[in-house]
Amino acid sequence: MAVKSRAGDYTSRQIQVLKGLEAVRKRPGMYIGSTSARGLHHLVYEVVDNSIDEAMAGHCASIRVVIRPGDIISVDDDGRGIPVDMHPTEGVPGVELAMTTLHAGGKFDKTSYKVSGGLHGVGVSVVNALSEWLEVEVRRGGRRYHQRYERGIRTTDLTDLGAANDRGTLVTFKPDPEVFTELDFSFDRLSARLRELAFLNKGLEIVLRDERTDEEVEHVYRYDGGLAEFVTWLRGSRSPVHENVIYFDTARPEAEIELAMQYDDGFSENIHTFVNNINTHEGGTHLTGFRAALTRTINDYARRNRIFKKDENLSGDDVREGLTCVLSVKVMEPQFEGQTKTKLGNSEVRGAVETAVNEHLSAFLEENPRSAKALIEKSLQAARARMAARKARDLARKKSGLEGGVLPGKLADCSIADPALSEIYLVEGDSAGGSAKQGRDRSFQAILPLKGKILNVEKARIDKILSNDEIRAMVTAIGAGIREDFDIEKARYHKIIIMTDADVDGAHIRTLLLTFFFRQMRELIDRGYVYIAQPPLYRVHKGKTERYVYSDAERDQEVSRLSNGKDGKGISVQRYKGLGEMNPDQLWKTTMDPDARTILRVTVESAAEADRIFSRLMGDEVEPRRRFIEENARYVRNLDV
Numbered sequence: 001m002a003v004k005s006r007a008g009d010y011t012s013r014q015i016q017v018l019k020g021l022e023a024v025r026k027r028p029g030m031y032i033g034s035t036s037a038r039g040l041h042h043l044v045y046e047v048v049d050n051s052i053d054e055a056m057a058g059h060c061a062s063i064r065v066v067i068r069p070g071d072i073i074s075v076d077d078d079g080r081g082i083p084v085d086m087h088p089t090e091g092v093p094g095v096e097l098a099m100t101t102l103h104a105g106g107k108f109d110k111t112s113y114k115v116s117g118g119l120h121g122v123g124v125s126v127v128n129a130l131s132e133w134l135e136v137e138v139r140r141g142g143r144r145y146h147q148r149y150e151r152g153i154r155t156t157d158l159t160d161l162g163a164a165n166d167r168g169t170l171v172t173f174k175p176d177p178e179v180f181t182e183l184d185f186s187f188d189r190l191s192a193r194l195r196e197l198a199f200l201n202k203g204l205e206i207v208l209r210d211e212r213t214d215e216e217v218e219h220v221y222r223y224d225g226g227l228a229e230f231v232t233w234l235r236g237s238r239s240p241v242h243e244n245v246i247y248f249d250t251a252r253p254e255a256e257i258e259l260a261m262q263y264d265d266g267f268s269e270n271i272h273t274f275v276n277n278i279n280t281h282e283g284g285t286h287l288t289g290f291r292a293a294l295t296r297t298i299n300d301y302a303r304r305n306r307i308f309k310k311d312e313n314l315s316g317d318d319v320r321e322g323l324t325c326v327l328s329v330k331v332m333e334p335q336f337e338g339q340t341k342t343k344l345g346n347s348e349v350r351g352a353v354e355t356a357v358n359e360h361l362s363a364f365l366e367e368n369p370r371s372a373k374a375l376i377e378k379s380l381q382a383a384r385a386r387m388a389a390r391k392a393r394d395l396a397r398k399k400s401g402l403e404g405g406v407l408p409g410k411l412a413d414c415s416i417a418d419p420a421l422s423e424i425y426l427v428e429g430d431s432a433g434g435s436a437k438q439g440r441d442r443s444f445q446a447i448l449p450l451k452g453k454i455l456n457v458e459k460a461r462i463d464k465i466l467s468n469d470e471i472r473a474m475v476t477a478i479g480a481g482i483r484e485d486f487d488i489e490k491a492r493y494h495k496i497i498i499m500t501d502a503d504v505d506g507a508h509i510r511t512l513l514l515t516f517f518f519r520q521m522r523e524l525i526d527r528g529y530v531y532i533a534q535p536p537l538y539r540v541h542k543g544k545t546e547r548y549v550y551s552d553a554e555r556d557q558e559v560s561r562l563s564n565g566k567d568g569k570g571i572s573v574q575r576y577k578g579l580g581e582m583n584p585d586q587l588w589k590t591t592m593d594p595d596a597r598t599i600l601r602v603t604v605e606s607a608a609e610a611d612r613i614f615s616r617l618m619g620d621e622v623e624p625r626r627r628f629i630e631e632n633a634r635y636v637r638n639l640d641v
Contacts, residue, residue, distance in 0.1 A: 010080050012087040012094035024102065024129040025152065028179055031126045037182045038605075040175055041189055043127045047075040047171050050124055052197060052277055054079030055204045056330070060168075062205040065194060069212050071183040074172040081140030081167050084158060093158045095138055099128045099149060127173060128152050130180075134173040139164040151176060187217065192609045195221045199233070200277050200328055202226030227260035227326045234272070234608055235324045238264035241378050242371035248360035254331075254352035259290070259360075261325035263375045267382075267461050268519050269320040272608055274328040275336075275344050281526060281604070284337075284344025286329050289353035295319050297358050301365045302376050314379050317484050321382035321461075329353065388463035408473040412437045412447040423495030424477060425533070425592070426450055428509050431580030432587075436499070439584030440592060446493065448477050453509055457516050471516065480521070488523045496524060497599055499533035499591065501578045514602065530602040535582070535591045539574040548590045550598075 024031055032039040032046075044065065054060035060079035067073060083094030090097055102125050128134045129152035138145045144164040148156045175183055187210045198206045198221035205222040223229040228245045241263040249258045273280045273287050280286070295316045302308050329352075335345040365372040407413060410433075414422050424446040427433045433449025440447060455468040462483060465471055475482050479492040498513050500506035510532065517530055524530050536548035540558040547558045555573060562571050576582060582590070591597050 010083060012083045012085045012097070024126050025179065028130055032130070035180050037184075037186070037189075040180050040182055041185065041193075043130065043173070043175060044073055044075070044185070044190060045193060046127050047073075047124055047173075048194070048197070049277075050082075050171075051075060051077035051079060051169070052201065052204075055201050056277075060204070062207070064207045064209070065190065066209045067185050067187065067190070067212060070174065071185065072172065072174045073185065074170060076168060076170040078166065078168040081138045082136070082169050084138055084140060084145050093147075095136060095145070096147060096154060096158060098123065099125055099134070099136060099147070100152060100154060101125055124171065125152070127171075130176055131173040132176040132178075134171065136172075137161075137170040139167045139169070189605060191219055192605070195219075196279070196608060197221075197277060199223050199227065199230035199326075200274055227258055227328060230326045230608075231260040231262050231324050234270060234326070235262060235264050238266045238322075238324075240264050241322065242368070242374045244368065244371065246361065246364050248356070250356050250360070252352045252356065254346075254348040255286075256330040257353055257356045258328045259325070259357065261323060263322050263378055264324060265378075266322050266458070268322070268458065269317075270324045271320070272326045273344075274326070275334050276330055277328075278334075278336075278342065280336075280342050280344050282343035285346055285350040286327060286344050286353045289350035290325075290327055290357055291316055291320070292350075293354040293357035294361065297361045297365070298376060298379065301362065301372060305369075305372075307373065307376050312380070312383070314376075314383055315386065315484075318379045318383040318386060322378055327353070382461070385461040385463045389461070389466055391463075408448070408476050410449055410473065411477050412440075412442075413477075414444050414446045415442060416444045419492055420494050422446065422493045423497055424448055424493040425497045425499050426474065426513060427579070428500040428506055429578075429580060432499070432501070432578065432582075435580065435582055435584045435587045436592065439586075439588035445592065446477070448473060450474075450509070453505075454512050454516060456512055457519050465520065474516075478521070478524075480524075482520050486521055486523065488527060491524065491529065494527075494529050495531055495599075496529050497531045497533050499535065499579065502535060502537055503577055506578075517602075518604075525602055525604055528601055528603065531599040532602060533591050534598040534600060535576065535579055535587075537576060539576070539586075540571065541574070542571045548586075 028035055028039065032042040048063060048065065051060055051063045054077060055063070060077050062078050064076045065073070066076075082098055085094060086092065087094055087097050090101075102123070128149050131149075131151070133148065133150045133155075135146065135148045142164060144161040145158055146156075146161050147154065147158045177183060187208070191208055194206045194208050198204055203222070203224050203226075205220065207218065207220050209218040210216060225232075226249075228247045231245050245260050245262045247260045250256070271287070271290075273283060273290075275284070275286065295314065298319050299314055302312075302314070329344075329349060331344075331346055331349060333346075337343050337345045414424075416422050422444050425436055425440070425448070427436050427447060427449050430449050430451070433447055436447045436449075450470050450473075452470070454470045454474075455465060457465050457471075466475075466482070477492070478496065480487055480490045496517075498510050500510045514530075517524055534550060536550050537552075538549045538555045540547045540549060540555060540562065542562045545562065547562075549555045549558055559571055559573065579587065579591075589596055
């Protein structure tokens with residue numbers, strides 16, 4: 001939804017200054033999160049956000065992002081072009097001010113942009129400061145202008161290059177290798193974010209092109225249906241319960257609200273919320289308002305139309321089972337809070353969303369009685385499963401102490417009680433579990449062996465989930481509950497480490513566990529509590545020298561080093577297909593010793609993309625899974641079957 005600007009004028013006078021750029025190169029993590037891949041890609045998002053702001057203001061119809069050889073990115077739009085006239089107080093062209101001064105831009109002047117994206121508001125000046133070089137070309141007022149910067153410092157004056165027959169801004173930059181530990185841009189990572197932005201800004205065309213190989217790849221994203229198309233894309237192969245996507249787009253004094261939702265035959269709740277194009281994965285007042293209105297509106301309709309039997313009532317979890325929903329709000333002055341500053345705190349937005357959802361959802365239910373009956377029946381089935389799950393919980397409390405303080409018997413717990421210092425290994429099989437128990441540091445490392453493959457929660461309701469012994473043991477050991485009872489503050493460990501064999505079965509178990517955490521204990525992932533252990537694949541040994549390596553390439557390199565140009569006699573290579581093949585000492589020094597191990601933290605860069613992948617890989621439909629394997633099989637190397 002484009003937000004129209006009534007002002008019309010956009011000159012350097014609208015660019016207000018909050019000074020201070022010196023600290024950016026000294027502490028880049030404060031501005032872009034990290035100097036690894038996440039921060040690298042954040043540079044692209046900062047530049048694109050400027051173009052998105054132009055689109056939201058109604059002045060930009062297309063954005064083109066190109067990944068060029070040599071770690072170079074260019075972002076081109078057809079917006080109004082950054083102002084090039086002299087700033088009245090700073091004495092430099094507006095474009096130079098925007099590129100070289102932190103917090104300088106039209107976003108601070110609400111006559112230029114009613115709302116704007118960008119989480120921190122640091123803008124393109126940070127991209128400039130952290131680039132080896134950056135060039136900007138502005139097409140404005142029938143002329144074309146150019147300026148170059150190196151590590152944030154102007155190296156040329158703003159130059160008039162002659163006539164231009166279009167308008168817009170082209171920013172081209174090369175990230176500084178002195179700052180970033182990684183310089184390889186991921187096409188898939190950029191693609192996920194740009195696709196999301198195209199869904200959120202209906203009618204806007206975003207092109208992503210990769211020119212780094214001979215086979216150039218180009219994706220074009222444009223969705224005139226906006227969030228309604230987003231919901232259909234997210235739902236994927238899951239069968240809808242009702243035919244039409246519920247959709248509305250409305251403006252209120254507190255916020256502009258756009259929502260699309262549809263129920264399917266799955267059991268997961270897939271709600272994605274955005275504020276000014278920022279993914280608020282921690283939720284906030286807009287999500288609270290939506291949930292309250294959804295529960296109340298559906299219950300009121302069912303009672304009014306006598307769909308309920310005596311004393312029946314639907315809980316919030318009941319009415320959200322199988323729901324795919326995208327809620328996007330535009331707020332003039334958003335206030336963010338939470339662990340990662342992606343939780344909306346504006347209290348007035350809750351009421352606005354609640355009123356809008358109640359009004360438009362009520363109208364949809366009244367006008368579409370067949371759809372209303374279908375989605376309410378779906379929710380009633382969830383309610384019956386919830387009652388069965390409550391009985392399963394009561395039974396579990398008696399049998400295993402679930403939520404009752406009695407830890408599972410096979411858990412080898414640690415002695416430290418501080419969750420921030422404690423970690424638990426979820427280990428595949430009793431054999432590996434035995435080695436891990438013997439090799440661990442008992443003070444802070446707990447071990448929970450898991451027998452076989454846990455239930456695929458993508459295909460099961462909560463009553464079936466809680467009847468699974470291995471899942472029940474995990475829930476009890478972690479101690480934070482599950483689903484609506486989950487409380488992150490009660491988690492007994494702040495590192496939950498999945499440790500499985502390096503084979504197909506191990507990969508499957510790891511995927512089942514990740515699916516469980518993503519669907520049932522998502523906040524563990526959001527807080528960064530879930531990790532994957534990296535046991536070695538080989539032990540290369542010669543005489544008193546041994547090395548543990550983690551890939552075939554490392555193995556070959558180590559064998560070559562130890563052979564020292566000779567015939568390689570006396571070198572032995574041991575392939576570890578299972579953790580149980582390692583003795584406790586080996587498992588400790590390769591995989592469990594904090595001073596030597598490598599563990600990978602599980603993060604969700606794009607919740608929408610993760611949702612689709614879990615649905616495709618773990619859902620009921622075989623065809624999407626087959627297509628995924630066919631499309632991605634070429635990326636698999638040295639798979640042991």
